[in-house]
Amino acid sequence: MTEDAFTPEALEAARILFARPSSFVMGAAEIEQLPDTSLPEVTFAGRSNVGKSSLINAVVGRTHLARASNEPGRTREVNLFDVDGRLRLADLPGYGFAKAAKTTARKFQNLGRAYLRGRPNLKRAYLLIDSRHGLKPPDLEAMDALDQAAVSYQIVLTKADKLKPADVAAVVARTAQAVAKRPAAFPQVLATSSAKGTGIPELRAGIAAVCGLTEA
Numbered sequence: 743m744t745e746d747a748f749t750p751e752a753l754e755a756a757r758i759l760f761a762r763p764s765s766f767v768m769g770a771a772e773i774e775q776l777p778d779t780s781l782p783e784v785t786f787a788g789r790s791n792v793g794k795s796s797l798i799n800a801v802v803g804r805t806h807l808a809r810a811s812n813e814p815g816r817t818r819e820v821n822l823f824d825v826d827g828r829l830r831l832a833d834l835p836g837y838g839f840a841k842a843a844k845t846t847a848r849k850f851q852n853l854g855r856a857y858l859r860g861r862p863n864l865k866r867a868y869l870l871i872d873s874r875h876g877l878k879p880p881d882l883e884a885m886d887a888l889d890q891a892a893v894s895y896q897i898v899l900t901k902a903d904k905l906k907p908a909d910v911a912a913v914v915a916r917t918a919q920a921v922a923k924r925p926a927a928f929p930q931v932l933a934t935s936s937a938k939g940t941g942i943p944e945l946r947a948g949i950a951a952v953c954g955l956t957e958a
C-alpha cells in the first residue's frame with residue numbers, strides 16, 4: 743500500500759473522525775492504572791524531541807492536547823487521549839534522552855515494553871523518526887521491542903519540512919529498506935510534517951482503517 747492508496751472518501755471520513763472532540767483521559771506511570779481495553783488504541787513512540795506531541799496535536803487538530811515541550815524527556819508517563827469515544831491514542835514516554843539517569847531511562851523503557859505487551863486492544867504502534875536523523879541505535883532497540891512483542895508498527899518520519907523533498911524521498915527509501923526485513927513492521931514509511939500538515943490526512947486515514955472505523 744502506498745500513501746496515495748487511500749481513496750478521497752477514506753481521507754475525508756478520517757478527517758471528519760478526527761475533527762470530532764478529543765480529550766485527555768489520563769497519564770499512567772504504571773500500566774495497571776490504564777483504563778479498560780474496550781476501545782481500539784494506537785500508540786506513538788519515539789526518541790525525546792522527535793516531534794511526538796506536535797504530531798498527536800496535528801492528528802487531532804488541536805494545539806495543546808498533547809504537551810509539546812522543548813524540554814526533552816519531560817513526558818514520563820503513558821498519556822492516553824480519547825477521540826470521540828471511538829478510539830484512543832497513547833503517547834509513550836520518549837526514549838533515548840541522554841540527560842536522564844540510566845535507571846530512569848530504563849524505567850521509561852520498561853513502562854513502554856509493559857504497555858506494548860499489556861494492551862490487547864492495541865492496533866498499531868507508530869514509531870516516530872526525525873527525518874533529519876534517520877534510524878539511530880535507540881530506534882533499532884525500539885524496533886526490536888516491537889518485533890518481540892509482535893506489535894504491528896509503522897515508521898513515521900517527522901519534521902519533513904526541514905528537508906528538501908528529494909532528501910525526504912531518500913530518507914523514506916532508506917528507512918523502508920531498513921524495515922523491510924522486520925517481521926512486525928508495516929512496509930510503507932510515512933513522511934509527515936506537523937508544522938505544514940504534510941502526511942497528516944494519510945496518518946489519520948491509516949489510524950481510522952487500522953481501528954476498523956473506516957475503510958482503507
Ligand code: GDP
Pocket residue numbers: 788789790791792793794795796797809810811812814815836900901902903904934935936937938
Ligand atoms: P516530543 O518531545 O517528541 O513530544 O517533541 P515536540 O512535539 O515537543 O517537538 C520537539 C521540537 O520539534 C519542538 O521545538 C517543535 O516545535 C519541533 N517540531 C515538532 N514537529 C515539527 C515539524 O513538523 N516541523 C518542524 N520544523 N519542527 C517541529
